[in-house]
Amino acid sequence: MTDRRTVLAGLAVTTMSVPTAAAARGDPVAATRGDPVAATRGGRVRGVRERGILVFKGLRYGIAPRRFARAVPPPAWRNVADATRYGAAAPQTRSEEPTSEDCLFLNVWTPGLDRARRAVMVYLHGGAHAHGSGSDPLYDGTDLARRDVVVVTLNHRLAALGYCYLAQLGGPAESGNVGNLDIVLALEWVRDNIARFGGDPACVTVFGQSGGGAKAVTLMAMPEGRPLIHRVATMSGQHVTAAGPNNATVRARAFMAQAGARSAAELATLPIERLVDAMAMTDPIEHKGEISFTSTLDHHVLPRHPFYPDAPREAAHIPLIVGNTHDETALWIGDMLRRGDTTWDNLPARLVANSVKDVAPDYVIARYRQFYPTRTAGQILLAATTAGRSWPGHLIQAEERAKIGAPTWMYQLDYPSPEAGGVLGAFHSLDIGLVFDNTAVPSARTGDDALARSLATRMADSFVAFARSGDPNTRALPAWPRFDLATRATMIFDRTCRIESDPRREERLLFAVAPYIKPGG
Template sequence: MDHPDIGRRGLFAGAGAALALASSPALAARPGPVVATAAGKVRGAGLGGVQVFKGLRYGADTAPLRFMPPQSAQPWTGVHDALAYGPACPQGKGEPGEALSEDCLFLNVWTPAPLDKRADGRKRPVMVYIHGGAYNTGSGASPWYDGTKLAKRGDVVVVTVNHRLNAFGYLYLARLFDDPSVADSGNTGQLDLVLALQWVRDNIAAFGGDPGKVMLFGQSGGGAKIATLMAMPAAQGLFHRAATMSGQQVTAAGPFNATRRAQGFLGKLGIKDLTALRALPADQLLGGLKAVDPIAGGGGVYMGPVLDERSLTRHPFFPDAAPTGLSVPMICGNTHDETRGFVGYDKRLLEMTWEQVVARLPAQFNARVDIDPATVVAAYRRIYPAYSPSDVYFAASTAGRSWKAAIIQAEERTKAGAPAFVYQLDWRAPKDGGVWGAPHTLDMQLVFGNFDAPEVITGSGPDAVAMHERLADAFIAFARTGDPNCAAIPQWEPYTLPRRQTLVFDNAARMQDDPRGAERALFNKVPFTQFGT
């Protein structure tokens, strides 16, 4: 998970424009069975051997609750159609075809259970996917996250979630306004996710799911949200396995820096009064995000979870792994070439000189690691003498920007006696002949296996299919038992010190002790600072 300006739509140039979500049209499928939830009855649709329920309301409209904790959905009478995705939180333009609204607390369910007179009564593992886009953008409606294939392959129930983002979910106002209604404003987006998980606990059995086997998995910002939930007492017991994919949260924002960001946000809007702020139309409120971040000194103002001493009373993985999450088995992974996914396939970056690498690395590190770039480049040239300048640029920026936090999470789990299962994705996407390696988002694309979705870069050849089956089977096994070991992979050993066992996913998956150990040792010379802290 990186700076909010590099959300899911910013990973690859033009990706947002091409990702058609089909969030408004109803499913072209046969009528599905009616399911009774705690709030009322819903009707989904049958599609490809899976029952699909879109736009299930789990919380009340948040517009009247701006900057306040969410409330459960009000009961209804009759049967509500669950055939189209619900709106996403306001976030600029959003995705094509997607409605944006503060009334955004909706989730989606894919289940292979019959749910009719032939219902088998089985309890299936539940895989809840939390979307990326830092804490700023995204929704559970992307065709990348369609749960049909995963639900059928694993006989599992798949859930995706919308929740409040950016200022609607993480603008910390508690120290600016002496008003108890904004005491939780810095973490309302996280509290939305807690409410969604409570909905899963209370309702998923009616969809054939097991409320005692709920796995969270999320990529980029989704992984960071999961790591944060692992430190939140309110979320304890609501999920039983967790997988963070290229997204970690070692530390949250502190209250002083979060307050400075809120001041910058309000200053950009020219508003000092809470009543006026609440009355501002949502699209105008988003204008405050264009304020220069007072801590980073550039970019838009960061929004993310806050150490508010209420819903979040400690950092997720500092000074150690949060005790509330230690009983939850964990997968922690990254892709080998994360930052190749942040450049919009700009092939000019493949022709960099050594001087350009030294000049450009500090912007990638962006105070996460404060280390001399010339020293880094010299070390990489010794470690990997065959690397080109661009190879070194992407490898070093990945190690200093994204990978270090994953190592911290795994190490802290191990020290606490609750090691994670760690993976590294080395499989190269076939796009442009493989020059982009294994970039950010590739692991998520392979787990879901939606090869035909817009902008998916896996291709659909035999290698891609095999990689999907390998990763999906490991995640499905993890959802079912809390252990990812299965016939599709070699024996996956938990991460321990000093060995640092890691499953390297490639055409031939293998266990490896401390992959990229020389890079890890290089960046251990300096402390890591989570962006936003």
């Protein structure tokens, strides 16, 4: 029987010889007159022109010679490489697109291959640390690039392949954070190559939603990440703490057992299908959902938590946007909200099941009925689970930054999705299509009427202004002050955009009596 390590070594040699995703698949290079050709440090690549923007897809930025270990840059090549198709996503459960361990690819949208030195916006996709890719249609960078910026999306290793902490079990020291190191490698590619795509390597914004936002703020706590980024925006990425090394080791042991590996070395040789099947196991600490792999406090790649015990002073110079949506948890409890079957009798149990803050449900319900006497049990479920689960992490990020005087702006999306008659409100992920100005994409779920398009214009313009200058203010918005503890000024993105001081104050104070503890961290 062929040794799996030999196969992996052969894979590494093979992938090192192909510079793009299309080449890796053996796709023919079908050149068309007028197709853009860009020069990178490794060699030339041919993209396409789409709606007036130059697009390069599936650009290889790294290879991973060993599973669970740090990736390295690819070697140079001679011929013009085809860059017209997205690369494979990382292996993951429930994937809706092709996946492969050979997944370190990025995509670029640019107005021109010139020396304009445009601001660069690098987007990190959501999906916790376990799902997704940079090729989702919602992340198409065309409309942002029309605003004279360069947009980059990327794939990196996910779930066990990117975040299984094996350092205590004989595996690589960096194994709990190789997904983040992949992102660092992609940012090094941006630093070294983006000027050839009309971008400014000294003006790089990293922004991301949910798990992508969590990774963005984690880079600020990583010595290898900080020098590569100049602004950060986190959209519902409520990362305060990473996984602790002991709990991460518990998960690694459970995962190895589920996959049928007796050691970290054996785990590195198993067929990838075995690992993906094991990723679907129930989390051994939270006892629900899939096993949770995330950035790990490994005292090596990540020497501290992103926002505990404070915001890292080493990153205080990096401007930060902290964003959240008014009704985050509707993404997860949407079926309940659509059914409308939440009653005063079953509300306490549903609150406990969908909250993180440990506050008595009868107390929470009584207070909410005082705050909002006309709201139904279902409406209180949505409000209280958002305030007791998703919102606290965002508040901590902004508060800790304010304590060290770091430039920070906070926003809250109140604009409701038209789905289900509006009962879902502004749920988790609704801001993605608005920031990318992609409301016409069905998965945006914003609708594509004049109101949605107008808000998208304002949000996209604000993010672009932030990318250029480190300040999100534009003429189309009311003056957006920095967040501080005295006023807690927050931009409310809605049909009418406005600044509110300490929005939902009573809800914030209600849950402030209990600490925010990351589940299973």
